[in-house]
Amino acid sequence: xxxxxxxxxxxxxxxxxxxxxxxxxxxxxxxxxxxxxxxxxxxxxxxxxxxxxxxxxxxxxxxxxxxxxxxxxxxxxxxxxxxxxxxxxxxxxxxxxxxxxxxxxxxxxxxxxxxxxxxxxx
Amino acid sequence: xxxxxxxxxxxxxxxxxxxxxxxxxxxxxxxxxxxxxxxxxxxxxxxxxxxxxxxxxxxxxxxxxxxxxxxxxxxxxxxxxxxxxxxxxxxxxxxxxxxxxxxxxxxxxxxxxxxxxxxxxxxxxxxxxxxxxxxxxxxxxxxxxxxxxxxxxxxxxxxxxxxxxxxxxxxxxxxxxxxxxxxxxxxxxxxxxxxxxxxxxxxxxxxxxxxxxxxxxxxxxxxxxxx
Numbered sequence: 001x002x003x004x005x006x007x008x009x010x011x012x013x014x015x016x017x018x019x020x021x022x023x024x025x026x027x028x029x030x031x032x033x034x035x036x037x038x039x040x041x042x043x044x045x046x047x048x049x050x051x052x053x054x055x056x057x058x059x060x061x062x063x064x065x066x067x068x069x070x071x072x073x074x075x076x077x078x079x080x081x082x083x084x085x086x087x088x089x090x091x092x093x094x095x096x097x098x099x100x101x102x103x104x105x106x107x108x109x110x111x112x113x114x115x116x117x118x119x120x121x122x
Numbered sequence: 123x124x125x126x127x128x129x130x131x132x133x134x135x136x137x138x139x140x141x142x143x144x145x146x147x148x149x150x151x152x153x154x155x156x157x158x159x160x161x162x163x164x165x166x167x168x169x170x171x172x173x174x175x176x177x178x179x180x181x182x183x184x185x186x187x188x189x190x191x192x193x194x195x196x197x198x199x200x201x202x203x204x205x206x207x208x209x210x211x212x213x214x215x216x217x218x219x220x221x222x223x224x225x226x227x228x229x230x231x232x233x234x235x236x237x238x239x240x241x242x243x244x245x246x247x248x249x250x251x252x253x254x255x256x257x258x259x260x261x262x263x264x265x266x267x268x269x270x271x272x273x274x275x276x277x278x279x280x281x282x283x284x285x286x287x288x289x290x291x292x293x294x295x296x297x298x299x300x301x302x303x304x305x306x307x308x309x310x311x312x313x314x315x316x317x318x319x320x321x322x323x324x325x326x327x328x329x330x331x332x333x334x335x336x337x338x339x340x341x342x343x344x345x346x347x348x349x
Contacts, residue, residue: 030298031195031339038187042315044204045183072194074202081205105166105199108234113205 033069035060041078050082057082073103077110084117093117154332156346159274162267165338166199168235171207171218172261173242178314181246182218183207185261188319189241189326192298196328197340201235209233230268237274239326240264245280247314256284257313259321265334275334279325281317295327 037060040053057079064071080095093114100110169189174181186207190200209232210221222240229238245260262278299320328336328346336342 031197034191038191038319041190041204042184042187045187045207072190073198073200074190074194074205077202078204081202081208099202103199105236106201106234109201109205109232112232112234113209 031070032072033060033064033067034072035063035075037072037075037078041074044078044082050085054079054082054086071102073106074099076102077106080113089117154275154277156275156335158267158272159265159335162237162270162272162274163338164198164236164265164267164274166201166235166237167193167265167337168201168206168229168233168238168268169193169203170221170238170240171203171210173218173222173240174246175242175244176246178247180314181243181259181318184246184315184318185241185243185259185322188315188322189239191319192295192323192326192328193239193334193337195298195340196326196334197337197343199337199339201233206233226266226268226271235268238266238268240266241325243318246318249282256282257317258282259314259318261318261321261325263325277325277332277334279321281320281324283313283317295323295330295333298323298327 036056040057043053044050057075061071061075061079063069076095077099080092080099083089083092083095096110096114099106169186172182172185172189186203190203193200210216215221215224226238229235241261241263243259243261245258247257247259249256249258258280259282260278260280263276264273265275266272267274326334328334328340329342335346336344
C-alpha cells in the first residue's frame with residue numbers, strides 16, 4: 001500500500017521532472033545562430049591570438065550552414081578581420097564580401113574597409 | 123472647538139489626498155517618447171566603445187563585446203564591433219571619450235550607420251557587502267540618429283550576480299536573460315563579464331517597457347505597442 005503510493009509519487013515526480021527538462025530544451029527562438037561570436041569578439045579584445053578564434057568561428061560557420069541557420073551581423077566581418085591579421089588577404093576580402101551580401105546595411109562601411117585594404121596594398 | 127475639529131479633519135483629508143497622489147506618482151511609470159524613433163526608422167546601429175566610469179579597465183570591451191546580441195535579436199544590423207574599434211584606433215582615437223566626441227556626420231560618412239549607440243558603464247565589478255560579495259554592472263545608453271543628431275531613445279539597466287535567475291521578466295528579453303544568467307552561475311573566473319551580458323540584454327532588448335523598438339529584421343517590426 002505504502003509502497004505503491006511511493007511508486008506512484010515517484011512516477012509522478014519523474015513525469016514532472018521530464019516535463020521540466022523538456023521545458024528547458026526550448027526550440028530555438030533567436031533570429032541568429034550565435035555560435036560563439038560574442039565570446040570570440042571578447043577574446044579578440046583581450047588580445048588573444050587570432051588562430052584559435054578563426055578555428056572556433058569557422059567551426060561555428062560550418063555548423064550554421066549544416067543547420068541552415070543564419071549567422072549574426074558582424075560574424076563574417078569579424079572573421080575577415082582575423083584573416084587580415086594573419087595575412088590571409090584573399091580570405092579576408094571574401095569574408096567581407098559575404099558580410100555585405102548577407103547584410104546590405106553594411107555596404108558603406110565594408111566598401112570603406114576594402115578601399116583601405118587596396119590603398120595599403122594588402 | 124468644532125472649528126478646530128473640522129480643520130483637523132480637513133488637514134487629515136488633505137494629508138490623505140497628498141499621500142494618495144504621491145503613491146500614484148510612484149506607481150506611474152515614466153514613459154519614453156518614441157515619436158522621433160518611429161519617424162527615423164533606423165535599420166543599422168553603430169555601437170561605439172562604451173565610456174567607462176568604473177575602476178575596472180575591462181568594462182569597455184566587456185560590455186561592447188556583448189552589445190550585439192540584444193540589438194541584432196531586436197532586428198537591427200549591428201556594425202562589427204571589433205572592426206569599428208580597429209577603425210577608430212587606426213585614425214588615432216584610442217580611448218572611448220575621443221570616439222564619443224566624433225560628430226554624427228563624420229560617423230555616418232565612415233560607417234554608413236543610421237544610428238549610433240553611446241553607452242556609459244557606471245558600475246562594473248565586485249561589490250563587497252557584509253555577508254557576501256556580488257559582481258554588479260550598471261550601464262546607460264543613448265541612441266542617436268546619425269543623419270540629424272536627434273536623440274531617439276535612452277535607457278539604463280543594471281545586473282548583479284546575486285540576484286539568481288528569478289527576475290528575468292517575460293518575453294524575448296526574459297528568454298535572453300535567463301540564458302545568460304545560467305552562464306553567470308557557471309562562471310567562476312571572470313564574474314563581471316557574464317553579469318555585463320545580462321545588463322546589456324536588459325538595456326538593449328526590444329519588446330520591454332521603455333525599451334528599444336523592434337528593428338526591420340525582426341518579424342515583430344512595427345508591432346511595438348503605441349505606448
